[in-house]
Amino acid sequence: MPITEADVKKIAELAHMEIADEELRALTPQMAAIVEYVEQLNELDTSSVEPATGGLTPEGERTPASREDAARPSLGQKLALEEAPDPSHGHFRVPKVL
């Protein structure tokens, strides 16, 4: 059953929202379209479709998720220790825990 302006008005009242007539006229077909989309989609069974785990490619389901195994410059000791509260001899000094 398509969503009508009366439905949208009622939803707005229940949510204590004021809604202008112009907004009502614009919102109703948009909400009706979404409900219609979902009804159409629900007619199709996707239980046999493997959930996508990678990106989307036009001819397959997966894009490689791993990057190239290549060395890249790291942060460097100086920069890494710059914000450390208590550095010592190129290390982070932390409070005793044991």
Add this chain to the structure above:
Amino acid sequence: MLTDDTFFASIAELSAQIRARKLSPVELTEGYLARLEKYGQKLGAVAHVMREPALRDARAAEREIRGGRYRGALHGIPFGVKDLLATREAPTTWGATPYKDQKFDADATVVRRLKDAGAILVAKLAMVELAGGMGYNEASAAWTGAGRTPWNPAYWSGGSSSGPGAATAAALVQFSIGSETSGSILTPSAFCGVTGLRPTYGMVSRHGAMALCWTLDKLGPMCRSAADCGYVLNAIAGRDPLDPTSRDSGFRYPSAARRASKPLRVAVLKDSYEKTQEAVRDNFLASLEVLKKIEPRVQIEKNVALPEFPYGAVVGTIVDAEGASAFRELIESGRVKELASPSGRVGGYAASLVTAVDYLHAMRLRAPMRRAWAEMFKKYDVLVAPSRTTVANPADKPFDQGWPPAPAASPIGASNAVGVPAISVPNGFGLMGLPTGIQFVAPAWGESLLVDLAARYQQATDWHKRRPTLS
């Protein structure tokens, strides 16, 4: 003094003159800038003219070429980009008032690649606000006002790449870059009579481009010929570490590789032309005759139905969910109220109603859809249909009060959902002197075939060479 013959010339023609130092990139850039300043606003085609940076880059290009360093076909060629691509030296407004002062400190990958190829960025071109992501029902849905086709400015230039369509058709730029989520390159290409190529999803990096739907958005060239599209795509395609969905497709233009000499198998989309506007239908049928001439052994099969799926519902659900997510802050802040389109002001709220379950259901359907399309393309090399079922809508009326709806099938939503490429080519004129187009759709990574076929179609026709009268 340069004439229209120069401004409407192809990349191959201009680059031959630039390389031979018979044409100055500075003079050419000055000429396009003057045209942008004279006609850009009238056509609602321009967001920002980049006069100073463009002239600086043109002078640099000229110096380089004089010094013997010629970078290739795009060196010294002025272009414009849809205003959803980030540029360091001009605001990037996404066509929308809430983003009118937005600035980025880096160029989008596509812009950088074109600049690296020596092309001169002369303008940010107008677009439908947020690429239409919040919905719209009128040509004036942009802070720049209604986009107008140069063939008859009382009519819309199409959207959402409205500025690239109009500016390219009127030769305010040599070429432009548009974007398509579901129809935004093909529509303005048809309405403005230009050649627009929507590449395979993942072929062109979207780094620096406004995201509307990250699983549907594509960037592509809008030019005055298929050959020009080839040159531009050659410069922008390929893997970019800054966009993890981008891939190297091996596309090269010009390419020495020739298509195998097997007969071309063409599928005509069922119900796509019979009930369109009369001229759209007649021009489409005439285009099929042209195909028979340029491909004497062509096998044309009519009434080919697409694999059966609810494409409209899938694309609609995904566009709503991803668009509402991309613009969540704008919607929740209430600044959507500043959009020009009345339906755009509330569309984000309706779109936010799509549940995660429904979105995932739609996404899951894409796998069987893609497989079914791959099967279909085992039987056919290309799918053809009119680019649009009508000519351009009136620019000053809501779309639903424009042309009577033409109840014909279109492959635009479906082909976007599966991510395959398409090219729209002008194929004649219809009502009110407005252009019509034919679209060729190919399997994933079939851009070489599309460019080659469209270029041969254009060798046999002259629709792409017609020029609008500007006033």
